[in-house]
Amino acid sequence: MSAFVGKYADELIKTAKYIATPGKGILAADESTGTIGKRFASINVENIESNRQALRELLFTSPGTFPCLSGVILFEETLYQKTSDGKPFVDLLMESGVIPGIKVDKGVVDLAGTNGETTTQGLDSLGTRCQEYYKAGARFAKWRAVLKIGATEPSELSIQDNAKGLARYAIICQENGLVPIVEPEILTDGSHDIKQCAAVTETVLAAVYKALNEHHVLLEGTLLKPNMVTPGSDSPKVTPEVIADYTVTALRRTVPPAVPGIVFLSGGQSEEEATLNLNAMNKLDVLKPWTLTFSFGRALQQSTLKAWAGKTENVAKAQATFLTRCKANSDATLGKYTGGASGDSAASESLYVKGYKY
């Protein structure tokens, strides 16, 4: 084959397919220590390990949420943490049919000579790190590449470098038993319209799949985590149906059918927006050879965080809020969401932060 078929091939294919199960999706709980610190700051919670552990325990022990989730992406620290009664998070998740995943990139650095474009680092000793993560129970990984739209962006250099980085990361993961989630995020920042976002998304995804082919990546053992195709943050909004149409068209033009599932990032969308858009995509009456589901961070946790505010007495309420978003998104993967999952104003709050840095 053109694809590398190593000893983990069957397992990779099985895991990727499971993660893409209709009705389920991914909770992205892989905020780095720095990033979670910003979230905590917004609810006046101290950024110390016990609080980080408490938040994740809140999420991972929320009753009724496991059937909605096929995977959770973790930050390295969390991979080795336990519940308050001593059970490793990884074991808790696995027992509940939720596959643990691990963020393996080491953030972005500027590409010299460009207008603030970046590339992602983390390839050094990645193979060894993946082996350790596999031993610790992880079965999939995530690497976030970032591109932006501007007068002369994304540049050919940025597209090529990020695509190649993703491909190299992907094959190293597969060599070591982890399903790579390939994430080429095109930021919403800007005043461009939805057509331009579509054009850039198609160009970027075409480059990504060419690079994956060159690096002999086994597509059946991967997942894609793209942005939805939307107008820029400074442009007028459009309906979920329009977003669905442009997004699915872009994917049909670029993502080979061998890829089992596409797990959208939410970017700066509010919880409700992200769910409505995902729902509209799944209702679209057009042939989609991959499942369309979620890999949401902010769009699953925002109102939960606010409800918790770091206080033990709020845990049950926060967990109920989290369940609401999980169910809403689970329904959205089946095109069954009827809207208004929670009267919570937080659910409609835009989570857009200009020039967002993880």
Add this chain to the structure above:
Amino acid sequence: MSCFTTKFADELIANAAYIGTPGKGILAADESTGTIGKRLASINVENVESNRRALRELLFTTPGALPCLSGVILFEETLYQKSSNGTPFVEMLKSAGVLPGIKVDKGTVELAGTNGETTTQGLDGLGERCKKYYEAGARFAKWRAVLKIGQNEPSELAIHENAYGLARYAVICQENGLVPIVEPEILVDGSHDIHKCAAVTERVLAACYKALSDHHVLLEGTLLKPNMVTPGSESAKVAPEVIAEHTVRALQRTVPAAVPAIVFLSGGQSEEEATRNLNAMNQLKTKKPWFLSFSFGRALQQSTLKTWGGKEENVKKAQEAFLVRCKANSEATLGAYKGDAKLGEGAAESLHVKDYKY
């Protein structure tokens, strides 16, 4: 969009979709004057215009054949020919619901410095020629790129040159109202096994779709005409089910769902082999977001030619032979071929000619 906008967009999409109608396929009757000369020579028929015309009339007036066809590819001479009662062939085909197509490439030339690899010419003035062909009634076009498998072949140069030639041809066609059939044929010549053919096919197709993306081609208004994935001509044969599995998997890994149909070339396969392989693909239970059909030349005409022998008195029998193959392939597009087609003389005969030159 990443693709360019053209006034012909809706028409291109409709025509490409029509060619992909289940139960129908394409008759490749675009043999150049030189090539048809070889065919006629094999049945002791003189290569004069009246004989070339007579052969095509035999095919196009076969009772019951046209409903099995969504398109016929013509050579330039034939585009302007008439039947013996004065009806232009183009009119005859159109009124029977068959789209006329036109071969627009000008054959292959060697790539200096390679081991006999080639590139295809025909881009000069192609836009003007396409306009003329559209006026004459053509609605799709074909351009054949050729690659081979060897120790060091296909080289990166050959892949790149042929992919980008196909992409440039494709967008020029679309600018002028013709649906481009994209044909990157990898010759069957060689002693390689089916895995090697699969690997090369995946690599070549990935390069083609990257090139098409770079050239802003509207994928929904194109067709793909690939080789099936088979062992080399000097290797042991395998079952149709094996060919089907490797072929469809290669396509799943490379051909976006936006492409409405894939119309296989028959290469050197016998009429019966080609039909059985196509049938097996359509029986395969796996993701196939594009319609799988045929664009056969030799594999539709071989026994018909032999039966005709250039003699008026054999026309009816020759037409019966042609109908048998048309129906068999029509059934194969539905996975319904039972292998009971009355085999005409030569139907099981391999049509492989080493290092075949058109």
